[in-house]
Amino acid sequence: MMMKTLLFFTICLIKGHMGDAANAVTGITGGSVIIHCVYKPESTKASVKSFCKGSGSECTTMTEVKNDLWIPEERFSLTDDKTLGFISVLIRNLTMNDSGTYRCKADSKLIQEKKLDVEEGSCCGTSEEQTAYVRGTAVIRCKCPEKYNSGIMQLFKLQNASLQSCLTIGGAIDPRFSLYENKQEQVFTVTIVNISRHDAGVYFCGAHVTNDPTKISYSPLFTEIQLHVTEETYASVQSDFSMIIIISVCVILLLIAGFTLTVCTLRHERRGDAHSQLPTIPSDELLYTAVSFQMHPEESLSEATIRFSKNEIYTTVIYHTRLH
Secondary structure, eight states: OHHHHHHHHHHHHHTTOTTSOOEEEEEETTSEEEEEEEOOHHHHTTSOEEEEEOSTTOOEEEEEBOSOSOOTTOSEEEEEETTTTEEEEEEOSOOGGGOEEEEEEETTEEEEEEEEEEEOOSSSSEEEEEEEEETSOEEEEEEOOGGGTTSEEEEEEEETTEEEESEETTEESSTTEEEEEETTTTEEEEEEOSOOGGGOEEEEEEEEBOSSTTSOOEEEEEEEEEEEEEEEEHHHHHHHHHHHHHHHHHHHHHHHHHHHHHHHHHHHHHHHHHHHTSOOOOTTSOOEEEEEOOOOTTSOOOEEEEEEOSSOEEEEEOOOOOOO
């Protein structure tokens, strides 16, 4: 239904232009492309549709109508919308050898002719994986080749074996989706808010390109994104992150405290070594000293004696003076 909405306005413009020359379609190596061919439902509705490669009388059938547009084991697939009167052809994993002229056919009758030109592209054709959390936000960043800047950037989702557009020309189909485009950097970003389990799946970054307003458009796809959605809520992830920060701060504080304690201990030991080097007087040994005083040259000074005992300390000073 999303793809139908995207193509409806273009289909209205091209009725009556079925016999025009081949439409130019471009793709990028490694990427994919969705090609659309329009027919008149009233006359071709019941016909068997096919898609072949070649020119002139030789045209090798690449695929015939299928129930699903996305068939994992096949590079080429085709679906037929009989209500709107157009077929969609998906070519995956493009290579340079895929370049050439293709034809959309109803039975043996030509519907439209397309000329595909596959170019080398280093920016695209990649596959990425992302993880989002329930009730969280997912940001899908898509690199777009410069040649598609004039196109309308698109995000497709693989759903029910078909590629459905998450964004229409008028804006997002789902209000949770928003797109920001930076043409200068050739990047566009799709943000999905309030993620749910149903948002998990395969997405494709692409563009909606119309070379001529009277011709049907096509959609080159650049990058494949596998979005995983976990049951763990965004709030619990935030809580876990906060807990990690708290634990980290506590560890840092413990390291600082341990370092400070080590420094203080070393300083205390150094001071203790310094005190132990000072001279001490043993308490159980006798200390004896003699002090001599010279009172006068003519005087004869007796000895002054200081004696210490273990029980008490006393001093005896005896002076002998000579009387004139």
